[in-house]
Amino acid sequence: MWQQRLKSQSLLEVAKKYGEFPVILETYRECLRDVLDLPALDGLLRSLHRREISLVEVETPRASPFASSLLFDYVATYMYEGDTPNAERRAAALSLDRDLLRELLGQEELRELIDAAALDEVEADLQRTSERMRAANADSLHDALRALGDLTRDEVEARALDGVDAEAMLDQLRGERRSVVMRIGGDDRWIAAEDAGLYRDAFGAVPPGGLPEVFLERVDDPLRKIIRRYARTHGPFTTAELQRRYLVDPSSVLRELERGGDLVRGELRPGGTEREWCDPDVLRRLRRASLASLRKEVEPAEQRALARLMPSWQGVDSAPPGGAGVDRLREVLVSLQGVALAPEVWERDVLPRRVGAYSHAWMDQLCASGELVWVGAGALGRSSGKVALYFRDDAPFLGPPPVKAERPEGDLHDAIRARLERGASFWTDLIADIEAEPVELQNALWDLAWTGEVTNDAFAPLRAPRLTLARAQRASAQRRFGRRRRPAAPQIQGRWSLTTSLFAEAPSYGQRTRAIAEILLERYGIVTRETVLAEGIPGGFAALYGELVNLETLGTARRGYFVEGLGGAQFALSAAVERLRGMRSDEPVGALVLAATDPANPYGATLPWPKREELGNRRPARVPGAYVVTIDAEPVLYVERGGKGLVALRDPLDEHGEPAAWIADALAALADEVHRGRIKRIAVERFDGESIIGSSFGALLIEAGFRQSPRKLTLTA
Numbered sequence: 001m002w003q004q005r006l007k008s009q010s011l012l013e014v015a016k017k018y019g020e021f022p023v024i025l026e027t028y029r030e031c032l033r034d035v036l037d038l039p040a041l042d043g044l045l046r047s048l049h050r051r052e053i054s055l056v057e058v059e060t061p062r063a064s065p066f067a068s069s070l071l072f073d074y075v076a077t078y079m080y081e082g083d084t085p086n087a088e089r090r091a092a093a094l095s096l097d098r099d100l101l102r103e104l105l106g107q108e109e110l111r112e113l114i115d116a117a118a119l120d121e122v123e124a125d126l127q128r129t130s131e132r133m134r135a136a137n138a139d140s141l142h143d144a145l146r147a148l149g150d151l152t153r154d155e156v157e158a159r160a161l162d163g164v165d166a167e168a169m170l171d172q173l174r175g176e177r178r179s180v181v182m183r184i185g186g187d188d189r190w191i192a193a194e195d196a197g198l199y200r201d202a203f204g205a206v207p208p209g210g211l212p213e214v215f216l217e218r219v220d221d222p223l224r225k226i227i228r229r230y231a232r233t234h235g236p237f238t239t240a241e242l243q244r245r246y247l248v249d250p251s252s253v254l255r256e257l258e259r260g261g262d263l264v265r266g267e268l269r270p271g272g273t274e275r276e277w278c279d280p281d282v283l284r285r286l287r288r289a290s291l292a293s294l295r296k297e298v299e300p301a302e303q304r305a306l307a308r309l310m311p312s313w314q315g316v317d318s319a320p321p322g323g324a325g326v327d328r329l330r331e332v333l334v335s336l337q338g339v340a341l342a343p344e345v346w347e348r349d350v351l352p353r354r355v356g357a358y359s360h361a362w363m364d365q366l367c368a369s370g371e372l373v374w375v376g377a378g379a380l381g382r383s384s385g386k387v388a389l390y391f392r393d394d395a396p397f398l399g400p401p402p403v404k405a406e407r408p409e410g411d412l413h414d415a416i417r418a419r420l421e422r423g424a425s426f427w428t429d430l431i432a433d434i435e436a437e438p439v440e441l442q443n444a445l446w447d448l449a450w451t452g453e454v455t456n457d458a459f460a461p462l463r464a465p466r467l468t469l470a471r472a473q474r475a476s477a478q479r480r481f482g483r484r485r486r487p488a489a490p491q492i493q494g495r496w497s498l499t500t501s502l503f504a505e506a507p508s509y510g511q512r513t514r515a516i517a518e519i520l521l522e523r524y525g526i527v528t529r530e531t532v533l534a535e536g537i538p539g540g541f542a543a544l545y546g547e548l549v550n551l552e553t554l555g556t557a558r559r560g561y562f563v564e565g566l567g568g569a570q571f572a573l574s575a576a577v578e579r580l581r582g583m584r585s586d587e588p589v590g591a592l593v594l595a596a597t598d599p600a601n602p603y604g605a606t607l608p609w610p611k612r613e614e615l616g617n618r619r620p621a622r623v624p625g626a627y628v629v630t631i632d633a634e635p636v637l638y639v640e641r642g643g644k645g646l647v648a649l650r651d652p653l654d655e656h657g658e659p660a661a662w663i664a665d666a667l668a669a670l671a672d673e674v675h676r677g678r679i680k681r682i683a684v685e686r687f688d689g690e691s692i693i694g695s696s697f698g699a700l701l702i703e704a705g706f707r708q709s710p711r712k713l714t715l716t717a
Contacts, residue, residue: 006553061261116270118289123235126282127159134161138169142178142192148233149226150182150189150199180208185246198222203246224253228262228279235286236268236276300564301580303607306526307633308583311592311600313525313576316353324356326365333372335523337394338516338535339599340377340386340401342624343462349595352678360463367459367494374459375499376450377401380624385450387462396506397515400452400499402536408447412436416445417498420454424497445496455502458494510547517547517571521557523599524606525576528566534605545569566606588632591669593678596626596638603628603635610635610649618647618689627679629666637666643682644712645689652688652697659696664703671704677717685712 015021032038047053124130128144135141144159145151151159153170160166170190173179180196181188182205191199196207196215202222207215219225227250230242242250254277257263264283268276278286311317315332332354341350352358366372373392379385388401415434419425430445431438448454456462506512516537520527527548529541537543548571551557557571562580572580594601603609604622618640620628625641628649638647654660673679684706687697692713706713 111267111270111272113290114268114270114286115290115293118293119235119270119286122282122286122289126233126235129158131161134159135166135169136161136164138172138176138178141166141169142173145173145179145190145192146194147229149195149229150184150191152187152189156190177210180211182207198225202226203248223248223250224257227253227257231257231263231277231279232282235282236272236278238274238276242277300561301583303563303565304633305580305583306563306566307602307607307630308589309525309576309580310602311594312583313579314354314523314600316594316598316600317592318354324358326362328355329358329362330366330371333366333389333391335519336599337390337519338388338398338401339523340388340536341597342380342384342386343459344384345595345597345624346387346389347463348680349678350598353594353598353600360459363459367457370457373455373457373502374462375400375455375502376403376452378403378405379447379450384624385446386624390502392502394515395502396504397512398519399506399512399516400503402538403452405451407453408444408451410444412440412444413448416441416448416454420496420498424457424495426495427493430496452499454496455499456494456496460493513544513547514550517544517551518556520544521551521571521573526562526570526572526580528563528570528606530566530606541569590631591665592630592633593627593669593673594630595624596620596622596628597624601628612649612651614688615647618645620647620649627670627673629669631662631665636662637670639670639682643679643684645686646684646692646697648688659700663697664700667700667704671706671715674715674717675705679717681714681716682706683712683714 011023015023018024044053048055121130125133128134128148135144141156141160148159153166156170157166160169170179174181178193179190180193181190182196182199183189184191184199184203184205193211194215196211197217198219199205199222200207200216201219202225226246227242230245231237239251239254242254254263258265258277261280263277264280265275265277267274268278268283268286314335329351332351336350347358347360347363351363355362363372367374371391373390373395374387375390375395377386377388386401390398412434415436416430419430419433425433430441434441436444445454449456507515517527520531520535524531527544532541532544548557549559552559552571556573558574558577559569559571560577561568562570562572562577596604601622604620609620620626620635620638623641627639628635629637629639635649638649639645640647648663650660650662652660652663670679670682674682684692684701686692687695692698692701693708693711698708698713701713701715702708704715706715
């Protein structure tokens with residue numbers, strides 16, 4: 001059916017250009033003649049106009065079959081929307097008519113739809129235990145007794161405002177003969193004086209003397225009236241609850257009330273185990289309150305909620321389910337394919353935070369086996385650069401990372417290309433086949449590597465890409481043959497090859513954009529325009545929009561306005577939306593230290609950095625070696641590359657001119673990262689551009705464990 005709808009939609013796109021296309025004409029004829037019978041409607045309206053037919057308005061207790069079909073769009077709402085987030089599903093179900101919902105489910109199974117918090121709020125109002133409904137004087141307490149019926153002394157005290165003497169109010173009502181005490185259900189309970197005859201006839205209780213005759217007149221169906229009042233002032237209740245309160249069997253009365261439409265029965269209370277009774281008006285009120293709560297839940301979340309989601313979604317600092325190891329590393333790298341980061345950031349900041357215990361040997365194993373390959377994504381100065389990691393099978397679909405640098409040109413670069421076109425080559429083979437100084441050859445080779453033209457089947461060269469070969473050459477020149485032989489230097493290990501073969505069998509443009517859209521959804525959970533622009537994907541958000549829409553059509557993704565301030569076109573996985581909404585509370589999450597370029601850090605990419613006028617030129621940036629400290633998902637401290645400077649991203653002083661309380665928490669979190677070995681060394685010289693030595697912020701660093709020297713404060717792992 002779904003394929004037929006897609007094919008029909010494609011056909012309609014072509015056919016709608018021609019007004020007399022047979023499919024269009026037949027559709028109109030079938031709708032207006034066979035389905036709606038427009039000629040009969042025309043005749044009916046003319047008969048009404050000529051007053052041959054009379055029109056009578058009738059209000060029915062439930063929707064007619066025709067109206068039900070209009071209220072319940074089954075195909076659009078339920079057959080193809082089963083992957084919607086939980087809040088949308090519950091809101092859609094609660095929007096249905098109660099009788100229609102019962103017809104759909106076989107009985108009223110609202111247990112999963114009623115919001116527990118909304119139920120507590122409604123019950124508190126019905127029972128007058130909420131702050132705004134509690135009694136403040138004798139008159140309001142008398143109104144509560146008339147509305148609620150019998151109450152014990154403890155129940156009366158629970159319905160009086162704090163600081164108000166419930167005992168005094170009861171004595172006043174008793175003295176004025178407006179309230180009396182009767183023995184009901186084995187307890188002494190207070191009731192309004194006008195209900196004395198009602199409880200006498202229902203339970204045989206003896207009213208006190210001195211009451212007016214009008215209060216003691218005979219009452220018809222007293223138990224029915226008491227149960228009706230109980231239902232109007234309570235949420236869903238069971239037969240056993242009512243029986244325990246009044247020590248009578250109310251089953252026959254409850255069934256009679258249900259037959260008369262005064263009570264409904266179903267699985268209503270969240271967490272319940274049996275069917276409950278409920279007043280229809282109370283149930284409608286519960287549905288409205290739950291629906292209001294759910295509609296509030298589906299409102300866009302604040303941006304800080306997204307900052308809370310991303311580290312959790314990417315598994316930062318979460319214990320690996322199966323323990324650390326190569327398998328866990330392989331699992332983590334699936335969603336990180338195509339991210340361009342410096343090699344030291346990969347192995348120092350990103351992978352250890354997601355894998356748990358990390359070993360270089362795991363990465364070497366994946367590269368040596370041919371599963372994983374790295375591709376350069378731009379140089380960073382003379383000694384480093386950025387690389388993106390790919391699984392070899394996925395690389396053709398994702399394509400090479402965007403590189404802004406120009407293609408290196410030169411005789412030596414052309415010679416390396418020509419040699420590698422003949423096949424992969426070890427470093428020693430390149431030296432033998434290309435006439436050039438080893439250092440010059442190495443520099444040219446890395447020029448090609450950083451621009452993404454050349455790669456290596458080992459990860460070790462990335463750990464020391466620009467080390468000179470002089471020491472290795474001197475060691476081998478002293479004595480070539482001996483009892484022991486040194487291992488090859490890291491920068492010359494592995495085989496070098498061109499990346500053209502890696503991306504040679506690239507699929508069509510549509511398949512590539514589909515793969516990129518899927519990997520972004522898997523990596524971030526929620527994809528916005530800002531997310532795509534930060535990734536540097538050619539064509540930007542417009543290039544992926546069509547495939548994101550297709551993923552929505554297939555039910556893989558959801559489109560909506562999930563995070564405020566990030567544009568109206570946002571796409572997300574349903575699980576990410578659920579987790580995002582679960583993180584919208586103000587519950588503190590503590591301090592977190594992330595590398596500035598970590599994909600789990602949304603600031604500077606999806607979200608903007610905080611603006612602080614005092615920063616001047618010391619603006620935070622997503623550069624390798626820099627860190628950001630967040631408290632409750634809000635960035636508060638930026639550690640410049642190399643750790644020489646700290647920049648406060650919010651006002652670091654309180655109203656008394658002293659360091660704010662959050663400074664100590666942020667510095668303690670930073671020191672903890674060093675103690676854990678995640679950051680090898682920090683040597684702070686400046687705080688907000690001022691010398692750290694002798695400042696109040698320096699004293700906080702010393703308290704956190706930093707050691708003082710003449711010009712800086714140092715902490716080493």
